[in-house]
Amino acid sequence: MSTAATETRKTAFNTDWQQWHEAHEKLRSDPHGFLAVTELHWLTADATALAGAPGTWRVEDDAVHLTLESGISLLRDGAELNTPEGLNANGELVFGPIAERDGINLSYGDTVLELAKRGGEYVLRPRNPSNALLREYHGTPAYTPTLSFALAAQYVPFRRPRETTVGAAVEGIQHVYQAPGTVKFRIDGRELELTAFNGSAPGTFLVLFTDETSGDTTYVANRSLTFSAPEAGGAATLDFNRAVNLPCAYTDLATCPLPPAENHLPVAIAAGEKTPFEREAAK
Template sequence: MPTSTPTETAAVFAAEWEQWHAAHERRRAVPHGFLAVTHLHWLGAEPARLEGVPGSWSAKDDAVTVVLEAGESLLHDGRELNGSPVANGSTAVVFDPIAERDGINLTAGPAVVELAKRGGEYIVRPRHPENPLLKEYRGTPAYAPDPRFAVGGVYVAFDEPRPTTVGAAVEGIVHVYEAPGEIRFELDGQDLTLTAFNGHAPGSLSLLFTDATSGKTTYAANRSLTVDAPDTDGRVILDFNRAVNLPCAYTDLATCPLPPAENRLAVAVEAGEQNPHERQAGQ
């Protein structure tokens, strides 16, 4: 049977990457994604009105309360929130405790209001489809796909998942993740290891890392790489061409985690997404 030439193989690799990255860009630019975030509000015990959000908000004893004045409205799953009557025709809605790194989305007119917990604190982030960051988004530059940066590795599970504390893009908070194991691989003739966190898809892994390009051609704080579930022998493919930016690369209204110290690589990973246009002027 005929075999593919190196040129044909490279062309297929590039075409698959282009298709993947175009899909990733479409997901990034959805009307209520992180590019639509207009404010980041940290809730306190005293009720406060928040810019871009109806109601007065407070958080106490792991519960969030919003008091809506007459004429103000919030929806959850398409249904109007009906709270308990309080003074002057207002109503108070109390939300159940939210797990760390979890959240719910409410609707206020054309905006989505995210209520979430980050670093043990409650936050409210309105997301508006007319936000200039979203309306003016022109895509993210990336290195040309290079098969040299799609490398094999071996996943080694820890005896028990290790709680791993990392910093955040927002000063003063930390994230704690369960690290189930590490991935060992070789790049540029060096033996390297990255601590892995659980990915979104069952069995998949997520890597947060920096490298010698960080703060130069790529975003300084972090990049992320999703790795498919290991095979029965623990083998994985780390395709750094699919390393992507986290929301903090685009906006200061994000609380993204930083890589653990051991995931700061000395090699240059000249693959994947580069500095966003929105940050290039500041680096």
């Protein structure tokens, strides 16, 4: 490849990465994104008033029961919920069952109430645009993108998907993922592999990993990389320039999964997002 062609390829690669990075930062800065989370409440069988949310909340028969005072407005998809028609015989709103890693959003004034299930337990997280973490957010540092970390890989499927249990950023819970296989690749002549999980979007896989930069220039607990799911035994591209931080890199009010033990790479992946300024300032 000629020098001019090489430079053209580099320019196109860098432009594409910059557009992706800006879009990712815009999504992260959403007024009701994870930077807006003000509380992390674990719900129990006892009816409890919770900071940042109206009423009292309890769990019964794998569903969340909410008792609101009359006149309190709570919306779901723009529709008012606190009406006589929306209440059960006990005057409660009932939500669920909710699937693991799934959730619903309820609007309460300027606040969005995220009701979800994590590690088999129900959680409620109010998200308010006035949260200081969001208001003071000025972007995430990242390595300058380089083609050398956009790596060719080979997907090796398991005979059948493996249920894989991993830890979490908060104590006491675990996450269970379906692992369809591994991806094998080479860095500096070394053959490495990562266990892949099904991604949140159809047709994608993700890998959770740490490497020799973790705890130094990148967040200590985890980073995530999403890529297009190849056919069985097919080729894939792992562009580590697009490795991103999970919410737990920014806030302790997150329940992020940790990588499986085998997903520590014994090399420095000097690509992708670095430790957030917020974590560095807290050291």
